[in-house]
Amino acid sequence: MGEDPNRRGLSRRWIVTEVEHSLRRLGTDYIDLYQVHRPDPNTDYDETLGALTDLAEQGKVRYIGSSSFSAGQIVEAQWTARDRSLQRFRTEQPSYSILVRGIELDVLPTAQRHAMGILTYSPLAGGWLSGSWTADSSPTASARQRPAARFDMSLPENQRKLEATEQLAKVADDAGLSLVELAIAFVVHHPAVTSAIIGPRTMEQLDSQLPAADVQLDAAVPDRVDEIVRPGRQPQSRRHQLRRAGPRPGPPQAVDVEPGDRRAFPSGGTSRVAGVPWRREPGRDGTHDTVHLLRVAAAHGGGCEWQAAGDTWEIAEASRGKVITGVRH
Numbered sequence: 001m002g003e004d005p006n007r008r009g010l011s012r013r014w015i016v017t018e019v020e021h022s023l024r025r026l027g028t029d030y031i032d033l034y035q036v037h038r039p040d041p042n043t044d045y046d047e048t049l050g051a052l053t054d055l056a057e058q059g060k061v062r063y064i065g066s067s068s069f070s071a072g073q074i075v076e077a078q079w080t081a082r083d084r085s086l087q088r089f090r091t092e093q094p095s096y097s098i099l100v101r102g103i104e105l106d107v108l109p110t111a112q113r114h115a116m117g118i119l120t121y122s123p124l125a126g127g128w129l130s131g132s133w134t135a136d137s138s139p140t141a142s143a144r145q146r147p148a149a150r151f152d153m154s155l156p157e158n159q160r161k162l163e164a165t166e167q168l169a170k171v172a173d174d175a176g177l178s179l180v181e182l183a184i185a186f187v188v189h190h191p192a193v194t195s196a197i198i199g200p201r202t203m204e205q206l207d208s209q210l211p212a213a214d215v216q217l218d219a220a221v222p223d224r225v226d227e228i229v230r231p232g233r234q235p236q237s238r239r240h241q242l243r244r245a246g247p248r249p250g251p252p253q254a255v256d257v258e259p260g261d262r263r264a265f266p267s268g269g270t271s272r273v274a275g276v277p278w279r280r281e282p283g284r285d286g287t288h289d290t291v292h293l294l295r296v297a298a299a300h301g302g303g304c305e306w307q308a309a310g311d312t313w314e315i316a317e318a319s320r321g322k323v324i325t326g327v328r329h
Helices: 012-026 045-057 071-084 107-113 125-130 156-174 179-189 203-214 220-228 238-245
Strands: 031-037 061-067 091-093 117-121 195-197 262-265 270-273 276-281 288-293 311-318 323-328
Touching: 012 031, 012 045, 031 045, 031 091, 045 061, 045 071, 061 071, 071 107, 107 117, 125 156, 125 179, 156 179, 156 220, 179 195, 179 203, 179 220
Parallel strands: 031 061, 061 091, 091 117, 117 195
Antiparallel strands: 262 311, 270 276, 276 288, 288 323, 311 323
């Protein structure tokens, strides 16, 4: 790595140079699986795949893969390989855990369609599922080397993780497992996952993680996990889960809206924001969505300003009924 543009990324020169360096350091003639680490927006796929294809034909690399690619990037790389008659990526290495389930929506199904192996990493979610974190925990020596906000328990997102972790620990205990065993077994239990990469620092940690390879989860266990962290989602606080469950007893709070108002609506689903039930329907162009407020007091005046987790919307069209058309910002 360096400031020189030819000493980073996925250019032909850099890939060929680093493969030669790796072979020399490893003292071997070939690499079984060579994966590119993260997409490079400054390099075309045909240049990257062309370099990797040449290395494979020279016998220096047997198989190639990608890491941290989105579903769209996986498809584009596969199409490029097919159209240019180049070697294609055979594996993808994404982050995946009970607390980080976004790849379930598109990366895993896409990889399955292209017959790719999935080698996930961070099944313990960076230590959150190690079973050692509570509201009163102090950062360990290794945790202090990570970004300060990673385990700051005062942050709402970390409080949600902690809530989810405590509930998951109960699921693991009921199943006769440790939280570590549940976390790793859950990942490898997914039919699209080939294997999970673990990162123990001590023999004690290794001994606690290896038994997960032999764990067979009952069908009820993944279902209970889904109740705590929804498939394809991040953990949500108990308060947010209650909001998503449906309207609370009593009439919702009415709000005033008018064109030009800006508000924040969480992404997708049906929920309540500031006491107002809503339903959001994605638009076809990806920029204009329709947000249905189930009760609106008036379509003029007021325009109270508030923020909530999610995208910010500018009201483009409003009526005294129930439908607001919004433009994402």
